[in-house]
Amino acid sequence: MTRLTMIIFSMASTALMGAFIVAALVLGHVTLQAILIAAAAGFVLALPVSVVVARQIAG
Numbered sequence: 001m002t003r004l005t006m007i008i009f010s011m012a013s014t015a016l017m018g019a020f021i022v023a024a025l026v027l028g029h030v031t032l033q034a035i036l037i038a039a040a041a042g043f044v045l046a047l048p049v050s051v052v053v054a055r056q057i058a059g
Helices: 003-026 032-058
Strands: none
Touching: 003 032
8 A cells, every 4th residue: 555545545434434423323223333344334434445545635
């Protein structure tokens, strides 16, 4: 991974994990397992997002 991808990953993972946790809580999934699954999904989804965004920025 390039340095730009890693920087974008740190921001994207935080944003996506937070959004997925909020979505889980709004849907009524208030157990620890549901919150951890939502956070893990956001973390995993942030990797391809950061690669695509870094490629778009780098040109």
